[in-house]
Amino acid sequence: MADLEFRDVHKSFGAVRALGGVSFAVREGETHACVGENGAGKSTLLKIVAGILRADRGEILWRGAPLRVGSPHDALAVTDRVGRLDEPAMRSRAAALLDELHVPVSADRRMEHLSPAHVQLVQVARALAFDCRVLVLDEPTTSLTDAEATQLFGVLAALKARGVTILFVSHRLPEVFRLCDRITVLRDGHHIATFDREAATVDQVVRAMVGREPPGHVPRERPAGDARPALSVRDLVRRPRVNGVSFDVAAGEIVGVFGLVGSGRTELVETIFGLARPDAGSVDVHGHRLAPGAPASAIRSGVALVPEDRQRQGLFFNLSLGDNLALPGAALVSHRLIRRREERDGAASQIAALSIKAPGLQVTPDRLSGGNQQKVVVGKWLGIAPRVLLLDEPTKGVDIGAKYEIHNIIRREASRGMACLVASSDLPEVLALADRILVVRDGRLRGELSAVEADEERVMRLAAAPAEGPA
């Protein structure tokens, strides 16, 4: 029985065809994954289901009749009601709801005080408040740690038990296989295949996604010589999240920083880059002391930061792709006039190197799919050829192929002598990439593991250990 059926759905944005006739069916009550490379059309499909976009052609049937979604505003009105919680009846209903789904959030908390992970859980819980039958989720776990993702899956399971049909987009195949009954693969706006979870293997799905063999890893070569540290952090304090951190990164070394949400890893890299003025401590790059609290000075010393939140911290949606890619370089050059040709060449080479899928240099980044936006943020910093590259969640929302590409780029640049510090909540990524892993908890280093001795269990034990007195 097909209960949410896509029939020949087409959608184009100007000359860009996002969906070129997609047909498949989702059964009522199942959890259905939709996977594919960046720009495959997943988000577009979900936005059409949610009524944010309108299909050019084709239709979506719900229980055999054309799906009529209200405008997204319908959903917003409900949000408002559940979110405000000033009436007692409202509060008890919300509390019951959160309780039923095991969401560890008090109904009295204001949304602005919640962590992003909890905001997400509340948003999902809201689905129940207006008794929704179909829930679509676009990459809900990208910024969650495993523990938080597990919480989310618990909530989704509770929803499923109540008969809610779930359509789920993710780039993390392990969770897709854990959670979903069936898996649909999209590529270049076309439906490629739908697998039953029991009958499919990860390899099969990946091959369907990329349409070729997945790219392999660039082997790691550590450049010889020069043992002096490229980045040297000493007793760095930025209260309350960074409480005295010291470490070195050698030229050509990739060091991973792992910590749970709230452990202070983001604050650590941001303080190193000068976005926050440290309360104490110092940062040296190739023996040169960075001015505290001055990102421009860090950039001039060859430091770059790929930030955690590309929408808020990385991209300018009012500027062209070319300008976005060129802006960090502006801090380095002395000429005040923009040199269009130089910038265009630089931008074009970043687009080629990262295989960014974009209709041109003139478009604004909102025209790009999520993964391609992330590549733009990486590209804009690689463009200045940094000597020390700080990355915070560098492959958030990036598909497997592109993730390998970004990893390979990091490895390649490291082989050429760049020092890399990768902060991530994606433990497999840290394990795959780093030569050495620093584990942070409560703003302090709780341990250091070399690539050979590190495994998920040991890292997690350090990251999550209860505080038994100061370390």
Added chain:
Amino acid sequence: MRRFWHTRELSTVAILALEAIVFTWYLWPEGGRAHPFLNGPNGLLILKYSSIYGIAAIGAAIVIISGGIDLAPGAVIALTSVVTGHLFVKSGWPLAPSVAAGLLTGAAAGLVSSWLIVRVGLPPFIATLGVMGIARGVAFIITEARYYDLSRTIPPGSRLLGVPVDWVAPVVMIAAACVFQFLMKRFQWGRAVFAIGGNETAAVFTGIAVGRVKTSVYVVAGLLASVSGIVLAVAQGQGKADLATGYELDIIASAVVGGASLAGGRGSVVGAVLGALIFGVLRNALPQIPGATFYDRLIVGLVVIVIVVLDQVLVRHER
């Protein structure tokens, strides 16, 4: 049509042209009499009075693009006329240093606004509201309800650097528009202004000196407002404290009609000047229509709304 609207300056030119055609047709005289609207001296008059708004609107557009707002230009215009008038008439300074001091006053007002915004962390609306009050207040304190007679400073028919004196204001406006259009579009500084208005957090993360750029933006806006102040003082022949009352809103409206988005990150210097001309034509032509005198503020208000709504409908449609 959409592409046309997208090149925002072009659509503003089109509105201006449409407006001129409508008034030319509507005010067409009977018999062989001279056209009251479409004639050389009237055109010059429109240009001259529009440039008072237009020069300041260039600064307003830049501030708005940077994601801020400046409520001070009306008061800065008055203060500049008073400072220049006081030094020239009362203290007997030569003209050039008096004008220079007036311009410095405007730049200083911008510096105070930017200090309040960048260092103290006040929202631009509040900071410039305060500076507006201060500038107006200082002007009243200096003049003590008098005014400075500047009508004999520049004899009519004289030339300034070879430019007939009536043409000085339009020429300054056009020159300033060209210079700042170039700065905004071709210079790192202009791109930084757009970047800050588009996403200030990302600008900080990208290493742009946000504080310094914002400071320069408000200083430029103050300076341009004081240029308007000099022009207005000369045109009216006096420097006084209640000059240009309420002009700040017309100046902001010019920038907005010319394509500046109050959300920041979008707008055009040339558009702001064209916006000032659109209002200049309205202000000139409406009083010539019998019976329209009482309607002109209403019509100006409607024009702002219609143009901005049209803009939003067409641009939002893209998404």
